[in-house]
Amino acid sequence: MSRGMEKFWLALVLVVVNALGGQCKGGTTPLQEGFYSGKCGTADVEAVVGSVVASFYGNDPNITAALLRMQFHDCFDGCDASLLLDGTGSEKTAAPNLSVRGYNIIEAAKSAVEAICAGVVSCADIIIMATRDAVFLAGGGRYSVQTGRRDGTVSLARNVNLPGPSISVSDSIKAFGRRGLDATDMVHLLGGHTVGVAHCSLFQDRLYNFQNTQKPDPTMDATLRETLIATCPRNSNVNNVANLDQDPPSSSTVDNSYYKQIVLNRGILQIDQALALDPRTKPTVTAIAEGSDFSTRFGEAMIKLGAFQVLTGGKGEIRRFCNTTRAFSN
CATH class of the missing domain: 1.10.520.10 (Peroxidase; domain 1)
Known part of the structure; x- marks a missing residue:
């Protein structure tokens, strides 16, 4: 067989292996x-x-x-x-x-x-x-x-390099972008805040001394601020919590209520409220609040997040216990 034909068949074999997901030892199996x-x-x-x-x-x-x-x-x-x-x-x-x-x-x-x-x-x-x-x-x-x-x-x-609750929309878009997620994905993923709570320490500055102005965050609904002041008194040693979704009937439900709240300036975390105000993310927030298909898009964004820097094929291990690197022999 000529050297040219050898190169042809080698290339063809590599194409077939890649098409099969790299199942050979040391290859990469796609999710x-x-x-x-x-x-x-x-x-x-x-x-x-x-x-x-x-x-x-x-x-x-x-x-x-x-x-x-x-x-x-x-x-x-x-x-x-x-x-x-x-x-x-x-x-x-x-x-x-x-x-x-x-x-x-x-x-x-x-x-x-x-x-x-x-x-x-x-x-x-x-x-x-x-x-x-x-x-x-x-x-x-x-x-x-x-x-x-x-x-x-x-x-x-x-x-560990996680975005904090006071991150700007610009920096958040960059952080998500480095993980293959666009601004729309980011808005949907932050919709995970439709459930759960935040400790006072994560948003207390918005109540009393926003960005060192000695004043509250002007973007926060005044009624919400009064409610949160009762939950998070100034200089308190108790780190209480508040629901991220301020609509009580929906605070434990994965739905679009969180977006409805931030449209009303009732976001708890600074980044949450900023999403509803920034021109790059406001249209998506408004569309979800008004009834676009949040569930489907949230699921799609979660799938994309779940594909970031995964280990497949011959890389990594299958642990015997999740808290230790003791692995099976395979």
């Missing part, structure tokens, strides 16, 4: 819906995880906010479950992650899938599946998740 179908016999891995989530949700509906936050905090620096790892100086110890909760839910789901199918399902995928199920239980749309991630082995607090 896909139904990745675990047939990998655990007749067991439905997603249904097993969903059952665990439902049992927790029945006792505490607030787990939806907890799991949304967990996925965001893990995936914003790469969806590899590195947030779950214990250890001195791990991501768990970074200031923005100290209040993350829901680790027990992920461990329970991991135990459930290991009981039927050991060494196959990653902790990184369990976060994604569990969050989707919690969103659905809280009234959101049920979107189809992509799976096939493997777990990371490095978790360092110094690598």
